[in-house]
Amino acid sequence: MHSVEVKKLNKSFGKTVILNDIDLKMKAGGFTVLLGPSGCGKSTLLRLIAGLEDVTSGEIVIGAKDVTLADPKDRDIAMVFQSYALFPHMTVAENIGFGMKINKKPSEEIERRVSEVAGLLQIEQLLDRTPAQLSGGQRQRVAIGRALMRKPKVFLFDEPLSNLDAKLRGEMRLELKKLHLALDSTIVYVTHDQIEAMTLATEIILLNKGIPQQIGTPYEIYNRPQNVFVAKFVGSPQINLLKGTLIKHKDEWGVLVNDIWLPLGSYVFTQKPVEGMKVLYGVRPEHVTQSPLNSHFQITLPLTAFEMTGSETLAEFELSGQILRAKLDANIDVKDGDLLCLHLNLQNVSLFCCATENRV
Incomplete structure (x- = not known):
């Protein structure tokens, strides 16, 4: 060879x-x-x-x-x-x-x-x-x-x-x-x-x-x-990329998406984090679920649209003016407007700089 x-x-x-x-x-x-x-x-x-x-x-x-x-x-x-x-x-x-x-x-x-x-x-x-x-x-x-x-x-x-x-x-x-x-x-x-x-x-x-x-x-x-192009090209449905500001809250780094603070958990930065940096908070739909995880953040959001595919339900939620996509259980009984409790898996979060689109 x-x-x-x-x-x-x-x-x-x-x-x-x-x-x-x-x-x-x-x-x-x-x-x-x-x-x-x-x-x-x-x-x-x-x-x-x-x-x-x-x-x-x-x-x-x-x-x-x-x-x-x-x-x-x-x-x-x-x-x-x-x-x-x-x-x-x-x-x-x-x-x-x-x-x-x-x-x-x-x-x-x-x-x-x-x-x-x-x-x-x-x-x-x-x-x-x-x-x-x-x-x-x-x-x-x-x-x-x-x-x-x-x-x-x-x-x-x-x-x-x-x-x-x-x-x-x-x-x-x-x-x-x-x-x-x-x-x-x-x-x-x-x-x-x-x-x-x-x-x-x-x-x-x-x-x-x-x-x-x-x-x-x-x-x-x-x-x-390593960058936004890679994150968006691989994965279906496409990764969620929520625009926000990198801030520190009670000694923990997170992203402020308008009025909602999303933690980063044990995220490993590729460079020294700078408070106030405009970033994209990336989380894949399969890491937004209704099941509690080992490292998760709980949030309740209104359902705006959904598709039942047989093996799963693809859903969209409104998060402070932005769309958050999730993969839910196949047999979930929901309708538009329902408030659902979701869990974000913080072990699989990605963070990108808005200006360079490179991983932070």
Whole structure:
């Protein structure tokens, strides 16, 4: 397995800057997910690593080898695209073994490798079928199987599940996770889907406008966002961000939201707190509940809107002129205007400076 490193990497198309002087290292054996909104540069970065695009400036290192100017075939990588790109007139076995065939490998070796790969992906029963006879999930497995034939040190996945329906995406996420455990390879995976990123990644690189916003484990990205963009991009429903003023009350730091003081509990500041700073008090909806918690703050608020989804009730409350979203029990019997007692989990609060939008 190899690590993948980019150093001072820039990519522009004419005057349009896509990637801006970035330094990243994707760990050997890791499942690194490049996450971000459309147009953030994640697919361009993957194509640069693959050698499908030329860099404007900077270096790409795979393992200990500088491959910035190397041909794709010399980078010891395999790529799986969003489109399956299967040959419609070939069987599954022929599609999987095509690369070895054009490299004039012995037919016995091709058959053996195809059988091994089909077994790993659990598609042995599909080898005699053509792509037209396969479901979307099966076609994606065949595309992955073709990549596996090369035994590369690095796999590159460019939004491979985006063409599948929700049920199939869930099934394929589980299969990809199992596949990573079975392979002795590094995976770099592009997606705009935060659920894919959170469930698959050992490390997430969250990009926006060609610049990494935060690099960390799914837990770190979700629970310790480094800025407002990260906090808002990850999580559904979106995090609550209440505008207020940082003040100290009876030797305890908190945020005054108009006329309501919200404590910070044992919050760990990233810098020395300054009284009077304008801040955003961040708390995720699932951390606003009706159940008392170990570290909580109790508040009674009027219900302004709610949605029953079956597994939970998504609710909105009015907190001193601002909206506070919460996830409540599925079977709660409420109506608009009801006053409900809520508990804010102070162990999962985030605080951001209004001026910089960075974590405080």
